[in-house]
Amino acid sequence: MKEFGYHRASDVAGAVAVLGTDPDARFLAGGTNLVDLMKAGVERPARLVDVRNLPLDRIEPTWDGGLRIGATVTNSDLASHPEVRGRYPALAQAVLAGASGQLRNMATVGGNLLQRTRCGYFTDVTRPCNKRVPGSGCPAVEGEHHNHAILGATDHCVALHPSDMAVALTAFDAVVHYETADGPGESPIGAFYLPVGDTPHRETALPPGALITAVTLPPAPVAARSRYRKVRERASYAFAIGAVAAALDVRDGVVQDVRLALGAVASRPWRARAAETVLAGAPADAETFAAAAAAELAAARPLPHNGHKVPLMHHLVVATLTELAEEAVR
Template sequence: MRSFSYLSAPDVETALRVIADGEGVKFLGGGTNLVDLMREGIERPATVVDITRLPLTGIEELPGGGVRVGALVRNSRLAADLLIRTRYPVLAQAVLHGASAQLRNMATVGGNLLQRTRCLYFYDGAAACNKRAPGSGCDAIGGFSRGGAILGASEHCVAAHPSDMAVALAMLDAVVEVESVRGVRRIPIADFHRLPGDTPHIETALAADELITAVELPPVPVAANSRYRKVRDRASYAFALVSVAAALNVEDGVVTEARLALGGVGTKPWRATEAERALLGAPATEDAFRRAAEAELAAAVAGPQNAFKIELARRTIVATLRRLLTEGSAA
C-alpha cells in the first residue's frame, strides 16, 4: 500500500475544505471497501481524511412520513432501526443480505453507495479495465463474466454494481444529499449512479470535492409491504447473481401499485420501470408477474457466461412477487 497522510476531520467544514484544496484526497468511513482497494493498489490516495467523527450518524423521522439517514450510520444500525424495519422492510433486508456481520458493523450508508464493482478484471492490476485504467480496454468481455451485468452495459464496461442496499434505495426513490464548499445538492438516487457508456471510470454524480451527508427516504406507503431477495453462489457472504427489491399493493386481485428494482444484473442499481409499468393494473397472477419480468428483461444483453442471469432474474422477480402476495414482507 502506498504511504499516505492521515487526517481526522473534527467537523464537516474542515473535511470539505481539505478535499477542496488537496489533490488525491479520499474520505474514510468504515473503510470496508476503500482500504481493500488501497491494499490492491487500485485506490492510491495521497491523503485519507477520516470522517467518522462527523455528526452524520442520526436516523430521523421527517415531517410527512419520510426518514433521513445520516451518511455515517453503520449498516448494522440501519438494518436494526425500528422505523426502517417497519416503513421500509426492503431496506433492512437488503442491508442484512450484504457482506458479513463484521463488515456491516463498520460499513456506512455513504460508503455503501460508493462501493466499487467486484468485476475480477477491475480487481486485477494485470488485466485491461476501462474503469480502473481508462482507455486500456475490457478483459471481462470474453473473459470470466459470470458476475457481469446484463442491463446497462456498454462495449467499454460490463461490470455489475455490487451493492444490496443501493438496490433497495433505488426502489424507494431515495435522495442523496451531498455537500461541498460550494453548497448543498440533493441528487435523486436514479441520477446518483451512472451508466458506464464510454466513461466507466466515472461511476457517480458525486463531484470530486463533495461529501455525502445523508440519504433521505421519501414516504413510500407501499414499502410497508416490501421484501428483498438475493440469489448468490453460496448461502451467505457472496455478491448477488440476481437480487430483487419489490413492493406490491393489490386490491381485488389487481395490482394498484408496484415497485421493483434489481441487483447483480445492472451496471447500476436497476430500477425496473418497464416491469412496474407492466404490473400496474394487471391481475396479481403468476402470468402477469412473468410478463412484467419479461418486459424489463427484453433489453438484457448477456455473454455466454451470464446468459443464465436473464432466466434467473425472470424467475426471481416472479418468485419474489409471489411471496409478497402470500407472505408479505416477513423475512
C-alpha cells in the same frame, strides 16, 4: 501500499475543505472497501480524511413522513432500526444480506453507496480495465464474465455494481444529499449512478470533492409490504448473482402500487420501470408477474457465459412478487 497522510475531520465544512485543496485525498469512514482497494493498489490516495466521528450518524423522521439516514450510520444500525424494519423492510433485509456482521458493524451508508465493483479485472492492477485506466479496454467482454452485467452494459465495461443496500434504496426513490465547497446539493438515486456509456470510470454524479451527508427516503406506504431477495453462489456472505427489491400493494386482486429494482444485473442498481408499467393496475397473478419480468428482461444482452442470469432473474422476480401478493390476501 503507498504511504498516505491522515486527517481526522471535526466538521463537515472542514472535511470538504481538505479535499478542495488536495484532489488526491479520499474520505474514510468504515473503510471496508477503500482499504481493500488501497491494499490491491487500485486506490492510491495521498491522504485519508476520517469522517467517522462527524455528526452524521442519526436516523430520524422527515417533515413529510419519510426518513433521513445519516451518511455515517452503520449498516448494522440501519438494519436494526425499528422505523426501517417496519416501514421499509426490504431495505433492512438488503443490508442484512449484504455482508457479514463484522463488516456491517464498520461499513457506513455513505461508503456503501460509493463502493466499487468486485470485477476481477478491476481489482487486478496488472490487467487492463476501463474503470481503472480509461481507454485501456475491458478484458471481461471476452474473458471471465459469468457474473457480469446483462442490462445496460457496453463494450467499454460489463462490470456489476455490488451494493445490495443501493438496490432497495433505488426501489424506494431515495435521494442522496451531499456537501460541497459551494454548499449543499442533492441527487435522486436514479440519477446518482451514471450509465456506463463510453466513460465507465465515471460512476456517480457526485461532484469532485463532495461528501455524502445523508440519504432521505420519501414516504411510501407501499414500502411497508416489501421484500429483498438475493441469490448467491453460496449460502454464507457472498456477492449476488441476482437480486430483487420489490414492494407491492394489492387490493381486490389488482396491483394498486408497485416498486421494483434489480441487483447484480448492471453497473448500477436497475430500476425495473418496464416491469412496473406492466404491473400497474393489472391483476396480481402469475401471468401478469411473468409478463412484467419478460418486459424488463427483453432488453437483456447477455454475454456468452452469463446467459443463465436471464431465466434466473425472471424466476426471481416472479417468485418475489408472488410471495408479496399471497401475503396481501392473508
